[in-house]
Amino acid sequence: MSESQLAALKIDRDRLWRDLHETCQWGKGERWGDGPTDIGMSRLTLSDEDKQARDYFVKTNKDLGCEVKIDAMGNIFAIRPGKNNSAPPTYAGSHLDTQPTGGRYDGILGIHAGLEALKTMRDNDIETEYPTGVINWTNEEGARFPISMVASGVWADAIPLQKAYDLLSVGASPVTQKSELERIGYLGSLPASYAENPIGAHFELHIEQGPILEASGGLIGAVEGVQAYKWFTVSVKGKDCHTGTTDFANRSDALLTAAKLIVHSHDRASEMGCLASTGILNLKPGSTNTVPGYVQFSLDIRSKEDAKVLQLEELLKAEFAKIAGGEKVNGMNTQGTRGRGCTVEWQLDTDSPATKFHKDCIDCVERSAADMIGTENDKKVQRMTSGAGHDRIFVPCRDGVSHNPSEYCSPEDCGNGAQVLFGAMLRYDRLRAGKKS
Amino acid sequence: MSESQLAALKIDRDRLWRDLHETCQWGKGERWGDGPTDIGMSRLTLSDEDKQARDYFVKTNKDLGCEVKIDAMGNIFAIRPGKNNSAPPTYAGSHLDTQPTGGRYDGILGIHAGLEALKTMRDNDIETEYPTGVINWTNEEGARFPISMVASGVWADAIPLQKAYDLLSVGASPVTQKSELERIGYLGSLPASYAENPIGAHFELHIEQGPILEASGGLIGAVEGVQAYKWFTVSVKGKDCHTGTTDFANRSDALLTAAKLIVHSHDRASEMGCLASTGILNLKPGSTNTVPGYVQFSLDIRSKEDAKVLQLEELLKAEFAKIAGGEKVNGMNTQGTRGRGCTVEWQLDTDSPATKFHKDCIDCVERSAADMIGTENDKKVQRMTSGAGHDRIFVPCRDGVSHNPSEYCSPEDCGNGAQVLFGAMLRYDRLRAGKKS
Numbered sequence: 001m002s003e004s005q006l007a008a009l010k011i012d013r014d015r016l017w018r019d020l021h022e023t024c025q026w027g028k029g030e031r032w033g034d035g036p037t038d039i040g041m042s043r044l045t046l047s048d049e050d051k052q053a054r055d056y057f058v059k060t061n062k063d064l065g066c067e068v069k070i071d072a073m074g075n076i077f078a079i080r081p082g083k084n085n086s087a088p089p090t091y092a093g094s095h096l097d098t099q100p101t102g103g104r105y106d107g108i109l110g111i112h113a114g115l116e117a118l119k120t121m122r123d124n125d126i127e128t129e130y131p132t133g134v135i136n137w138t139n140e141e142g143a144r145f146p147i148s149m150v151a152s153g154v155w156a157d158a159i160p161l162q163k164a165y166d167l168l169s170v171g172a173s174p175v176t177q178k179s180e181l182e183r184i185g186y187l188g189s190l191p192a193s194y195a196e197n198p199i200g201a202h203f204e205l206h207i208e209q210g211p212i213l214e215a216s217g218g219l220i221g222a223v224e225g226v227q228a229y230k231w232f233t234v235s236v237k238g239k240d241c242h243t244g245t246t247d248f249a250n251r252s253d254a255l256l257t258a259a260k261l262i263v264h265s266h267d268r269a270s271e272m273g274c275l276a277s278t279g280i281l282n283l284k285p286g287s288t289n290t291v292p293g294y295v296q297f298s299l300d301i302r303s304k305e306d307a308k309v310l311q312l313e314e315l316l317k318a319e320f321a322k323i324a325g326g327e328k329v330n331g332m333n334t335q336g337t338r339g340r341g342c343t344v345e346w347q348l349d350t351d352s353p354a355t356k357f358h359k360d361c362i363d364c365v366e367r368s369a370a371d372m373i374g375t376e377n378d379k380k381v382q383r384m385t386s387g388a389g390h391d392r393i394f395v396p397c398r399d400g401v402s403h404n405p406s407e408y409c410s411p412e413d414c415g416n417g418a419q420v421l422f423g424a425m426l427r428y429d430r431l432r433a434g435k436k437s
Numbered sequence: 438m439s440e441s442q443l444a445a446l447k448i449d450r451d452r453l454w455r456d457l458h459e460t461c462q463w464g465k466g467e468r469w470g471d472g473p474t475d476i477g478m479s480r481l482t483l484s485d486e487d488k489q490a491r492d493y494f495v496k497t498n499k500d501l502g503c504e505v506k507i508d509a510m511g512n513i514f515a516i517r518p519g520k521n522n523s524a525p526p527t528y529a530g531s532h533l534d535t536q537p538t539g540g541r542y543d544g545i546l547g548i549h550a551g552l553e554a555l556k557t558m559r560d561n562d563i564e565t566e567y568p569t570g571v572i573n574w575t576n577e578e579g580a581r582f583p584i585s586m587v588a589s590g591v592w593a594d595a596i597p598l599q600k601a602y603d604l605l606s607v608g609a610s611p612v613t614q615k616s617e618l619e620r621i622g623y624l625g626s627l628p629a630s631y632a633e634n635p636i637g638a639h640f641e642l643h644i645e646q647g648p649i650l651e652a653s654g655g656l657i658g659a660v661e662g663v664q665a666y667k668w669f670t671v672s673v674k675g676k677d678c679h680t681g682t683t684d685f686a687n688r689s690d691a692l693l694t695a696a697k698l699i700v701h702s703h704d705r706a707s708e709m710g711c712l713a714s715t716g717i718l719n720l721k722p723g724s725t726n727t728v729p730g731y732v733q734f735s736l737d738i739r740s741k742e743d744a745k746v747l748q749l750e751e752l753l754k755a756e757f758a759k760i761a762g763g764e765k766v767n768g769m770n771t772q773g774t775r776g777r778g779c780t781v782e783w784q785l786d787t788d789s790p791a792t793k794f795h796k797d798c799i800d801c802v803e804r805s806a807a808d809m810i811g812t813e814n815d816k817k818v819q820r821m822t823s824g825a826g827h828d829r830i831f832v833p834c835r836d837g838v839s840h841n842p843s844e845y846c847s848p849e850d851c852g853n854g855a856q857v858l859f860g861a862m863l864r865y866d867r868l869r870a871g872k873k874s
Binding site for chain 2: 099100101106141142143146148170171172208209210211227229231239240241242243244245246247248250253255256258259260262263266267269270271275277278279280281283284285286287288289290291292293298300302330331334335336337349386387388400401402403404
């Protein structure tokens with residue numbers, strides 16, 4: 001196959017759109033509009049709905065003639081043979097799980113674009129140099145079992161298997177991640193290990209989940225690397241007391257303190273050009289007329305640079321303790337009544353350093369995008385940094401909205417992304433074989 | 438009986454202590470110390486444990502020869518006949534329900550002191566002028582069904598019966614207050630109405646739930662009136678988005694906004710000499726890497742004066758909207774990044790105006806306290822305002838702590854309170870009959 005033949009191959013954009021939305025029947029979320037696909041997703045990892053989507057994924061790949069392997073974290077690897085099957089595959093991969101109030105494109109688009117790439121190879125009788133494939137990673141979201149990318153993390157030897165197995169689900173009646181893998185029948189026998197089950201390359205198509213491409217007229221983002229982030233659980237300990245009979249000076253109000261810390265983390269992250277966010281907050285005892293004596297909240301801090309994440313972490317650790325003790329710090333505790341103080345404890349849940357992607361992969365994405373768009377307008381293809389912890393190819397999403405039922409990626413943008421993914425996989429396959437990408 | 442004979446009658450302090458702690462077997466909470474009674478309470482209203490405590494209350498009163506009546510809100514009225522039974526009784530009353538992480542004295546002491554008063558009357562063959570009795574009011578705490586003093590409120594015609602019946606329990610799988618009354622067998626046939634079921638007077642012994650008596654060496658507080666308060670549910674609406682890919686300027690962070698509002702309510706209440714507290718906070722969707730798009734929190738504001746509560750409410754209503762929109766108000770929004778803003782909605786849940794108690798009742802408490810203490814040291818008996826929404830006679834509690842497992846009232850203070858309650862009931866009974874109190 002010549003390079004111009006390669007560039008002329010097209011995925012089936014209608015089939016991609018139809019199949020993607022067909023699988024959104026499993027784990028339907030909130031309706032946000034009148035259209036047939038204007039319904040969000042709530043497909044928590046390892047739920048019954050996730051199992052249905054997984055079963056579809058396995059069957060579709062088997063029907064395509066793929067070998068399907070499941071590892072000890074429930075990661076599913078579907079492999080389409082190439083000419084030389086002694087080397088690991090070039091994969092497309094993403095995730096079928098969603099946030100509790102998520103949308104139809106985050107993760108799901110990446111999986112379906114991978115499936116569409118394999119279907120297009122079949123339709124065109126393409127025999128690749130090496131195997132190609134598609135991966136569904138378990139619990140990329142970290143919404144139900146609160147470490148994101150935990151199963152790919154185990155595979156990469158960044159997270160111990162037992163820690164991942166023992167993770168408890170959030171909310172009432174917690175269950176372990178392992179017990180849920182077992183329950184839905186996706187606890188595989190293959191070791192979850194990059195050494196035992198290597199990959200040749202991994203391309204992930206993903207919605208940008210941010211506003212940059214849309215605002216600047218870009219169609220494709222060629223991601224150069226991933227932002228660093230750390231996730232913490234911060235616990236504030238005060239003392240329960242009656243709201244009507246305890247004056248401010250005699251309180252140790254854990255929620256008032258937590259509120260100050262959340263505002264302060266935002267203020268400091270703003271100053272330093274980082275991000276800081278709290279998405280979970282739980283308190284005890286939970287009664288209108290009782291001052292909470294205990295609050296736990298999540299803290300997610302991010303930057304393009306590892307050093308800045310560390311700097312922000314160290315600053316906040318020092319200052320949270322002072323603020324909880326009643327000291328004045330950067331505008332905090334300058335108003336109101338000083339109480340008896342609270343104590344603060346930090347627990348590190350996830351540490352994800354910044355990542356730089358391999359030049360060859362970035363090149364394959366850019367060339368594949370150029371095949372589709374033409375090279376005359378390079379504003380349409382942009383180099384970017386990923387704010388989320390994965391992703392290789394970005395397409396725009398409306399208003400930058402994600403992790404929300406109304407998350408939306410148009411049929412055109414879905415198709416563009418899948419076309420670029422398909423081309424990048426084929427180009428990388430040729431590059432590995434010593435051919436021009 | 439002469440006045441000096443009356444002053445010489447003593448309750449049985451050991452029996453009071455023993456019986457009180459015996460009933461704390463139903464609804465045990467967290468252990469906080471090594472002693473046999475160093476265990477908190479978690480006896481939510483209309484739970485199985487509350488039913489067990491109610492059954493004990495009914496049986497004990499019947500054994501004392503009392504008539505027991507249950508009204509449509511599950512309030513239990515136990516009546517010991519007097520010489521003239523055509524007039525309504527002089528009651529002691531309080532509540533057997535507790536906060537989810539409550540202690541052994543809030544409410545429970547008031548009930549047991551009432552029982553001990555009736556036992557002491559029986560032991561001494563006292564025939565009162567009019568009936569006397571003891572009341573257990575349903576759901577005084579408002580912890581499970583979130584309106585405090587809701588059943589006494591229905592009785593007083595301040596809250597419609599249907600509204601009280603329809604109240605949903607907080608937390609997962611809500612049930613109505615009426616269904617729980619029915620389930621535990623305490624949905625009585627007597628109308629919950631002061632007109633149909635009047636009372637002559639109502640004395641409540643209660644721990645102070647604050648630090649004043651202890652700090653000033655007081656033994657008994659003679660309460661003159663009750664603080665005004667209002668309870669609100671404040672809803673903050675923003676938009677869910679991904680924490681890694683959405684910059685601060687493009688967020689509508691409902692939790693960051695709620696945190697500012699909680700801090701601001703504290704600041705304004707401090708300035709105005711009022712109280713403001715948040716005891717409940719719920720958010721959606723609840724994921725570390727999703728900025729919450731929706732937060733609901735309780736706001737409890739209090740003052741001795743109705744006008745000040747209203748003034749604080751109006752100020753906060755105006756300023757919450759501005760702060761949520763990103764405007765600078767009293768130090769809020771002066772740091773950090775201005776986002777896209779959130780909206781705020783208020784719902785009034787409870788409106789409890791300030792109350793002044795009747796002079797005769799206050800006199801009876803003071804005279805009864807003087808009987809016990811002697812009149813030489815009036816620092817030991819103090820006139821006070823109640824911060825909680827009920828109470829007539831205060832005794833100290835350690836460190837002012839209440840609504841906490843480690844809430845503690847010593848055997849001496851429990852006994853002092855019960856002795857003063859007993860004396861006040863008898864003095865009021867005589868006063869009604871035209872005798873010197």
